[in-house]
Amino acid sequence: xxxxxxxxxxxxxxxxxxxxxxxxxISERLMRPANKREEAQGTRRKLRLSEEQLSLLEDSFRAHNxxxxxxxxxxxxxLHLQPRQVEVWFQNRRARSKLKQTEEDCExxxxxCQRLTNENRRLKRELMxxxxxxxxTCSSCEKMARDGKKTSFLGTINS
Numbered sequence: 001x002x003x004x005x006x007x008x009x010x011x012x013x014x015x016x017x018x019x020x021x022x023x024x025x026i027s028e029r030l031m032r033p034a035n036k037r038e039e040a041q042g043t044r045r046k047l048r049l050s051e052e053q054l055s056l057l058e059d060s061f062r063a064h065n066x067x068x069x070x071x072x073x074x075x076x077x078x079l080h081l082q083p084r085q086v087e088v089w090f091q092n093r094r095a096r097s098k099l100k101q102t103e104e105d106c107e108x109x110x111x112x113c114q115r116l117t118n119e120n121r122r123l124k125r126e127l128m129x130x131x132x133x134x135x136x137t138c139s140s141c142e143k144m145a146r147d148g149k150k151t152s153f154l155g156t157i158n159s
Contacts, residue, residue: 049089053079057086061093 049057060067060075067075067090076083 047081047085049079053081057089057093061090065094065097066090 072083076086
């Protein structure tokens with residue numbers, strides 16, 4: 001019930017509060033961009049949480065990153081906040097957590113890609129060296145390699 005009274009104050013005054021507001025003024029208010037409306041009504045203040053509130057919210061988030069309705073209401077009462085404020089804090093915290101995880105995943109993939117690129121370069125160099133060594137060998141060595149003496153042939157290439 002309390003939430004219904006706090007919601008849409010401008011609309012309540014326009015519909016039948018103590019003062020009568022002309023329809024034109026109401027439509028002008030609603031047609032203003034959001035930031036102009038906030039300036040006209042006074043800028044919205046950012047919620048600043050105390051260390052204790054923040055600590056309790058973080059502990060609750062670590063335990064469960066989503067809250068049931070009853071948990072949200074209880075936590076809001078303990079923190080002296082509105083349930084909607086707790087809900088928004090949890091939404092923002094989940095978004096920050098997801099962004100951080102995405103950044104960490106991206107960094108991990110970047111490092112993995114760099115390792116694979118280095119490995120690929122190394123293997124290409126090794127392949128070029130093996131091809132060059134094969135061109136240098138005499139025909140009798142190649143014949144020996146084909147006859148089953150690959151180990152001695154490969155041993156000379158690797159050393």
